[in-house]
Amino acid sequence: MALAIFDLDKTLIDGDSDFLWGEFLSEIGAVDVDIYQRKNQYFFDQYALGKLDINEYLAFCLAPLSQHSRATLEEWHHRFMQTKIEPILLPKAQLVIDKHKAQGDTVLVITATNSFVTAPIVKRYGIEHLLATNPEVKNNKFTGKVVGEPCFQHGKITHLNRWLEKTGENMAESYFYSDSHNDLPLLELVDYPQVVHGDECLNKIAKERGWPSLDWH
Numbered sequence: 001m002a003l004a005i006f007d008l009d010k011t012l013i014d015g016d017s018d019f020l021w022g023e024f025l026s027e028i029g030a031v032d033v034d035i036y037q038r039k040n041q042y043f044f045d046q047y048a049l050g051k052l053d054i055n056e057y058l059a060f061c062l063a064p065l066s067q068h069s070r071a072t073l074e075e076w077h078h079r080f081m082q083t084k085i086e087p088i089l090l091p092k093a094q095l096v097i098d099k100h101k102a103q104g105d106t107v108l109v110i111t112a113t114n115s116f117v118t119a120p121i122v123k124r125y126g127i128e129h130l131l132a133t134n135p136e137v138k139n140n141k142f143t144g145k146v147v148g149e150p151c152f153q154h155g156k157i158t159h160l161n162r163w164l165e166k167t168g169e170n171m172a173e174s175y176f177y178s179d180s181h182n183d184l185p186l187l188e189l190v191d192y193p194q195v196v197h198g199d200e201c202l203n204k205i206a207k208e209r210g211w212p213s214l215d216w217h
Contacts, residue, residue, distance in 0.1 A: 003169055004100040005160075005186070006127075007178035008111040008118055011196045012097075014088040014217065017121060018061060018113040019044050024080045031064055048199065050181060054112070054152045059144070062135050065116060066144035073142075077120060085121055092216035096177070097125055106169055110160060110186070112152040116142070131159040156186050177214070181205065 009016040022040035026033045039060055046052040065073060100107050108129040109122045115132040122130045133152065136145040149155045164170065174190040176183070181201035187193040195206040196214045206213050 001104040001106070002100075002173035002175065003108065003171060004097075004105045005108045005110055005174065005176040005190065006093075006097070007176075007180065007183055007196075008109050008121065009113060010179040011177055012090060012093045012109070012125060013085065013121065014090055014197075015084075016044065016113075017085065017117050020084045021080060021117050022061065024076070024084055025064055028076065028079075030068070030076070047180075047182065050201070052152075052182075054150045054155075055146075058114075058133065058146050058150060062114065062142065062144045062146070065114075065135060065142035070140055070142075073116070077116070081120055081124070085124070089124065090216045094125060096216070097127065100175075101126075105175075108163075110151060110156050112150060112156070112182075129163075131156070131163055153182055154185050156183065157189060160186070178202075187211075 006012055009018065019040060022036060025031045026037050043052060043057045043060065046057075097107055106129065107127050108131065109118070109127055110131040111118055112133055114135050115130065116135055118132050119130055131151055133150045134147040136143040136147045149158055151159045171190065173192070175192045175194055176186050176190040177194040177196050178187060179195070179197045179202065180199055184202070184205065193211045194214060195202055195211050196216060198206055198213055203213060205211070
């Protein structure tokens with residue numbers, strides 16, 4: 001038995017859930033369309049370049065959560081799942097997940113995207129364990145702030161180490177599936193790094209190091 005870790009965006013799904021959530025909010029009129037879409041695209045481009053200021057980005061993307069009730073947000077997320085996420089789920093990704101589970105491996109998703117957006121997606125794939133950036137909640141309402149360290153770049157390792165201590169799991173024979181060079185710290189930590197739909201930078205590194213490059217489209 002081993003630990004099989006998966007990134008979410010552009011790995012298990014054919015798109016970026018955080019970006020698509022922003023597009024969804026724009027489409028339903030929950031945010032100022034012109035301003036929000038422009039900033040959403042800016043941060044998406046910064047992430048691709050490896051230059052994202054994660055704290056600045058989180059302040060931007062968590063703000064809408066603080067402006068609406070949990071009931072409203074849950075109803076919106078249900079529609080978001082139907083219209084934005086279901087069409088980009090990847091059957092080949094599900095097969096890999098199911099194979100690991102059949103082998104008795106522990107399956108875990110680790111993502112920088114906040115847990116409100118990602119938890120239902122991870123559940124849809126039948127995955128029990130999720131490590132994500134955690135939005136702060138007070139009096140059953142999101143505050144727009146983050147609890148603890150963002151689950152991003154080296155922060156993913158911080159979250160993972162705490163989870164390992166809590167669960168008693170270990171990294172022996174571990175796998176990590178990811179598309180992004182931003183995940184290089186964790187890819188270098190596992191025994192079996194797996195590049196899925198890799199970006200240009202990560203594909204180059206994978207070729208140099210002999211890492212598998214997978215396509216689940």
